[in-house]
Amino acid sequence: MPYERLQAHRPLLEQTEAVGHAVRAVYLYSGLADLAAETGDRRYRRTLDRLWESVALRKLYLTGGIGALAVGEQFSGDYHLPNETAYAETCASIGLIFWARRLLDLDCDRRYAEVMEAALYNGALSGVSLDGRRFFYVNPLASEGRHHRQEFFGCACCPPNLLRLLASLGRYFYSAAEDELCVHLYGAGAARLEISGVRLRFVQETDYPWEGRVGLEISPERPVRFRLRLRVPEWCRNWSLSINGTSLSGRLSRGYLLLDRTWRPGDRLALDLEMKPELVHAHPAVGTAAGCAALRRGPLVYCLEGVDNPGLPSIFIDSARSFRPVRVESGPLKGLVLLKGRGWRASRAGWEKRLYSDRAPKLEPAPVIAVPYFVWDNRAAGPMRVWLPRPPAGS
Amino acid sequence: MPYERLQAHRPLLEQTEAVGHAVRAVYLYSGLADLAAETGDRRYRRTLDRLWESVALRKLYLTGGIGALAVGEQFSGDYHLPNETAYAETCASIGLIFWARRLLDLDCDRRYAEVMEAALYNGALSGVSLDGRRFFYVNPLASEGRHHRQEFFGCACCPPNLLRLLASLGRYFYSAAEDELCVHLYGAGAARLEISGVRLRFVQETDYPWEGRVGLEISPERPVRFRLRLRVPEWCRNWSLSINGTSLSGRLSRGYLLLDRTWRPGDRLALDLEMKPELVHAHPAVGTAAGCAALRRGPLVYCLEGVDNPGLPSIFIDSARSFRPVRVESGPLKGLVLLKGRGWRASRAGWEKRLYSDRAPKLEPAPVIAVPYFVWDNRAAGPMRVWLPRPPAGS
Numbered sequence: 053m054p055y056e057r058l059q060a061h062r063p064l065l066e067q068t069e070a071v072g073h074a075v076r077a078v079y080l081y082s083g084l085a086d087l088a089a090e091t092g093d094r095r096y097r098r099t100l101d102r103l104w105e106s107v108a109l110r111k112l113y114l115t116g117g118i119g120a121l122a123v124g125e126q127f128s129g130d131y132h133l134p135n136e137t138a139y140a141e142t143c144a145s146i147g148l149i150f151w152a153r154r155l156l157d158l159d160c161d162r163r164y165a166e167v168m169e170a171a172l173y174n175g176a177l178s179g180v181s182l183d184g185r186r187f188f189y190v191n192p193l194a195s196e197g198r199h200h201r202q203e204f205f206g207c208a209c210c211p212p213n214l215l216r217l218l219a220s221l222g223r224y225f226y227s228a229a230e231d232e233l234c235v236h237l238y239g240a241g242a243a244r245l246e247i248s249g250v251r252l253r254f255v256q257e258t259d260y261p262w263e264g265r266v267g268l269e270i271s272p273e274r275p276v277r278f279r280l281r282l283r284v285p286e287w288c289r290n291w292s293l294s295i296n297g298t299s300l301s302g303r304l305s306r307g308y309l310l311l312d313r314t315w316r317p318g319d320r321l322a323l324d325l326e327m328k329p330e331l332v333h334a335h336p337a338v339g340t341a342a343g344c345a346a347l348r349r350g351p352l353v354y355c356l357e358g359v360d361n362p363g364l365p366s367i368f369i370d371s372a373r374s375f376r377p378v379r380v381e382s383g384p385l386k387g388l389v390l391l392k393g394r395g396w397r398a399s400r401a402g403w404e405k406r407l408y409s410d411r412a413p414k415l416e417p418a419p420v421i422a423v424p425y426f427v428w429d430n431r432a433a434g435p436m437r438v439w440l441p442r443p444p445a446g447s
Numbered sequence: 448m449p450y451e452r453l454q455a456h457r458p459l460l461e462q463t464e465a466v467g468h469a470v471r472a473v474y475l476y477s478g479l480a481d482l483a484a485e486t487g488d489r490r491y492r493r494t495l496d497r498l499w500e501s502v503a504l505r506k507l508y509l510t511g512g513i514g515a516l517a518v519g520e521q522f523s524g525d526y527h528l529p530n531e532t533a534y535a536e537t538c539a540s541i542g543l544i545f546w547a548r549r550l551l552d553l554d555c556d557r558r559y560a561e562v563m564e565a566a567l568y569n570g571a572l573s574g575v576s577l578d579g580r581r582f583f584y585v586n587p588l589a590s591e592g593r594h595h596r597q598e599f600f601g602c603a604c605c606p607p608n609l610l611r612l613l614a615s616l617g618r619y620f621y622s623a624a625e626d627e628l629c630v631h632l633y634g635a636g637a638a639r640l641e642i643s644g645v646r647l648r649f650v651q652e653t654d655y656p657w658e659g660r661v662g663l664e665i666s667p668e669r670p671v672r673f674r675l676r677l678r679v680p681e682w683c684r685n686w687s688l689s690i691n692g693t694s695l696s697g698r699l700s701r702g703y704l705l706l707d708r709t710w711r712p713g714d715r716l717a718l719d720l721e722m723k724p725e726l727v728h729a730h731p732a733v734g735t736a737a738g739c740a741a742l743r744r745g746p747l748v749y750c751l752e753g754v755d756n757p758g759l760p761s762i763f764i765d766s767a768r769s770f771r772p773v774r775v776e777s778g779p780l781k782g783l784v785l786l787k788g789r790g791w792r793a794s795r796a797g798w799e800k801r802l803y804s805d806r807a808p809k810l811e812p813a814p815v816i817a818v819p820y821f822v823w824d825n826r827a828a829g830p831m832r833v834w835l836p837r838p839p840a841g842s
Contacts, residue, residue: 109802132591137532194734196527287805335801336793336808339589339760343738343836345807365734370840398731406730407504410682412740412837413731441738442807442839445765 057124065099070106070127074119074139077127078107078147085154100155106130107148108167114332114346114438115178115353115425116171117191119144131337135194135439142179142188142210145171146217149224156236157227162307165236166286168224172237173261173351177426179214182384187211188429193438194365197358200429226254234281234308238266238323250276252315261350262379262389264288264325275316281308282323287350290326295319325350329375329391334439344439345369347391347422349377354391354422358434361421365435366398368415368443375422384431388424395420396443415447452519460494465501465522469514469534472522473502473542480549495550501525502543503562509727509741509833510573510748510820511566512586514539526732530589530834537574537583537605540566541612544619551631552622557702560631561681563619567632568656568746572821574609577779582606583824588833589760592753595824621649629676629703633661633720645671647710656745657774657784659683659720670711676703677718682745685721690714720745724770724786729834739834740764742786742817744772749786749817753829756816760830761793763810763838770817779826783819790815791838810842 055061057072059080070077081103088096110130112118117140120128125139152168155161179188186201189210204211227234228245238260245252252272260266270280284291284304293300293309296319302309327350334341347354347369358364375393380386397418403409428436450456452467454475465472476498483491505525507513512535515523520534547563550556574583581596584605599606622629623640633655640647647667655661665675679686679699688695688704691714697704722745729736742749742764753759770788775781792813798804823831 109800112802114803129591129593134531136529196524196734198524330805331807332803332805333807334803335798336758336761336795338802339591339830339832342761342793343763343839363731366731366737368738398737400731403730405504407507407733408509408727408729410725410727412726412728435734437734441836442842444738444837445840445842447837447840 057126065095067099068102068106069130070103070111070118073124073126074144075125075141075147078118078144078151082147082151082154085151085158089154089158097158100158104155104164108163112167113138113140113175113193114170114334114348115140115174115191115193116145116148116167117141117175117193118148122190131335131339133334133338133340135340135437136192136196138190138192138194140175140191140193142176142191143213145175145179145191146210146213149176149217153224153236156234160227160232160234160281160306160308162283162286165283165307169237169285169351170353172224174353174425176214176217178428179210182427182430187214193355193425195429195436197434197436200433231277232279232281234283235268236283238325247272247278248276250274252276261352262377264291264327264350266323266325268321268323270315270319270321271317272315273317275314277312277314280311280313280315281305282311282321283308285325285351287330287348288325288327292324294322327377329354329372329377329393331369331372341439343444344441346438346440347372347375349375349389349391353425353438355425355428355436355438356420356422356440357428357431357436359432360423361418363397363418365437366400366413367418367420367437367440368396368398369420369440370396370443375420385423385427388427390424391420391422393420393422394418395440412444412447415443452521460490462494463497463501464525465498465506465513468519468521469539470520470536470542473513473539473546477542477545477549480546480553484549484553492553495553499550499559503558507562508533508535508570508588509565509729509743510535510569510586510588511540511543511562512536512570512588513543517585526730526734528729528733528735530735530832531587531591533585533587533589535570535586535588537571537586538608540570540574540586541605541608544571544612548619548631551629555622555627555629555676555701555703557678557681560678560702564632564680564746565748567619569748569820571609571612573823574605577822577825582609588750588820590824590831592829592831595828626672627674627676629678630663631678633718642667642673643671645669647671655720656747657772659686659722659745661718661720663716663718665710665714665716666712667710668712670709672707672709675706675708675710676700677706677716678703680720680746682725682743683720683722687719689717722772724749724767724772724788726764726767736834738839739836741833741835742767742770744770744784744786748820748833750820750823750831750833751815751817751835752823752826752831754827755818756813758792758813760832761795761808762813762815762832762835763791763793764815764835765791765838770815780818780822783822785819786815786817788815788817789813790835807839807842810838 152164155164225237255269257267331345396415398413547559550559650664652662726740791810793808
């Protein structure tokens with residue numbers, strides 16, 4: 053169905069499901085969001101909502117990847133999210149970020165920011181190696197060790213698109229309206245913005261995404277009243293906020309803390325977002341994650357690599373309680389935060405002369421080391437898994 | 448590596464791993480087995496053993512399918528047996544049957560017959576629809592419902608190869624040597640054979656593979672002494688044998704019951720092979736079956752189809768104890784034996800507005816109906832699974 057591949061199978065306003073070429077789709081939807089902003093036409097918003105739900109509730113990898121099928125580089129059916137053969141093109145995650153960013157301008161709703169952040173730190177960022185020299189076009193959630201980044205290639209696609217995204221990253225942090233400033237993302241940096249005709253400097257001091265403490269300094273030219281919305285990520289169970297040393301409890305409005313006050317030069321906010329390792333589970337209809345769980349901490353999805361975990365793919369995980377964030381002190385992953393804890397490994401004893409058996413493999417305790425998904429394939433080649441089976445009852 | 452694809456990357460006698468185009472490989476190995484039989488050269492046998500172990504212990508689907516990769520229609524690496532993208536060409540299973548049959552002539556060892564029978568009743572037989580009109584080229588172990596048999600096609604490959612196999616099926620049942628007769632397979636039918644210069648008629652009365660009782664009548668022209676070897680399948684835990692009404696216990700020699708006696712016209716054997724539904728598990732290195740189990744009864748691998756099991760792919764199975772064989776009385780599956788029992792289904796309650804969650808899906812009891820793998824895709828299109836997740840501990 054070539055028209056479907058091009059999202060041209062019916063008028064866009066009648067489309068209810070994200071289909072066809074994934075990159076093309078989210079670029080198209082981004083254009084529709086621009087049109088909605090420009091015209092205020094509610095029909096565009098309703099179409100955007102339907103298509104967003106189609107993607108975010110039924111066709112989105114945990115990593116923020118979209119477009120499950122290599123054939124046609126396109127979306128698959130609802131909940132069909134194969135891991136090893138995931139296409140999840142780097143550019144599709146980037147396009148999803150474009151789209152989510154535009155929707156955040158229309159509507160400061162956390163659900164868009166969650167997806168934007170997940171794609172940014174996982175499925176898009178995995179597109180480039182740690183040394184910045186090699187690129188993934190395709191971002192699977194499982195590998196047997198034969199999928200590797202390649203050097204910058206001529207195709208005017210993922211590599212330059214990723215460079216553009218990273219070079220323009222500042223645009224994704226804030227939405228500024230006449231009398232309102234929304235903070236969607238956290239990360240060290242300084243921004244110059246203008247609210248209610250007053251220029252202000254907005255500084256974030258933080259080690260996010262490795263730590264959840266964020267210091268914010270707001271320096272308007274002169275005192276100015278506006279609504280500040282600070283996103284509290286959905287993965288965050290506990291958080292606290294203080295202004296100039298005085299703690300306060302705000303209310304969440306669609307996932308954003310709303311602070312309506314007059315801001316003065318040098319006002320300082322301290323936001324502390326609890327960032328604990330946790331297990332994530334997929335919708336029951338996602339067959340490729342049935343009985344499995346993934347490790348996540350903050351916005352980062354973690355994965356296991358064979359280089360750290362002998363026995364992969366036979367590593368099982370039942371809880372995130374034993375996992376601790378550990379900063380790497382040296383080597384190629386220096387500065388990154390790994391998760392170290394305990395899981396289970398299927399013993400190969402007794403399996404030397406059989407491929408199948410009426411007896412299930414026995415599980416034995418095993419140390420587990422997880423690295424951020426975007427970091428995989430930067431060291432020795434080997435298997436990789438995002439989704440790990442949970443230990444079966446009685447095993 | 449095109450030479451590897453053609454198994455021409457090194458001299459055949461130096462090859463230790465099954466690689467390249469799967470159909471071509473097993474045809475080549477079949478030729479090598481013929482050469483080994485013709486020449487008695489032990490080097491050929493050693494090569495055959497190594498290649499057999501490479502396939503049977505590391506590259507074989509439970510269904511008797513081989514050749515995991517669609518790209519190049521070839522073998523993948525050890526233990527890499529993806530389900531949904533399995534190539535497992537019908538012709539590759541047929542070629543595996545050719546090869547196993549030749550090895551059985553060289554060496555009456557059950558390990559070859561197990562694979563031959565598994566391929567015959569599962570990965571090869573699935574190649575044709577129940578009405579004999581439509582054919583699978585590719586035999587995956589999981590489907591989202593978009594993989595279907597097609598009508599007889601021009602390619603001189605799977606369809607005619609399958610017809611040839613079924614039309615010559617008798618050749619796969621017996622190996623007859625000068626003073627020995629090996630019975631590899633069971634199934635209703637009559638064979639005319641010659642042992643020690645004496646012609647004999649060998650009749651099997653049985654409903655195998657649906658039932659494990661096999662009546663054998665041996666009618667030589669005149670009394671003749673020879674060794675009869677009856678295969679006791681590896682899946683069979685308990686069996687009994689009687690000759691002319693007198694029960695006897697034989698010893699197993701490489702999986703075959705050895706009966707050395709003078710056979711007289713009208714001698715009757717009754718072999719009873721216990722055939723219970725059981726769960727099968729895969730080697731811990733098979734990541735695509737980690738935490739999963741499959742249903743098998745006798746030589747038949749079973750699968751679940753969406754048409755019988757609402758909620759698939761979220762069906763979990765923890766035991767085969769509740770499963771009973773049930774003969775279908777009417778409809779398109781009339782005469783076939785299904786397995787009916789109890790499993791678990793992941794509840795979708797609470798998942799309406801989320802694709803991922805820190806809470807695992809809850810499992811609730813669910814009836815399960817399994818059909819023989821070869822029967823799938825003969826009714827309504829929908830998901831299919833051979834490997835089912837086992838319920839995680841605490842779920």
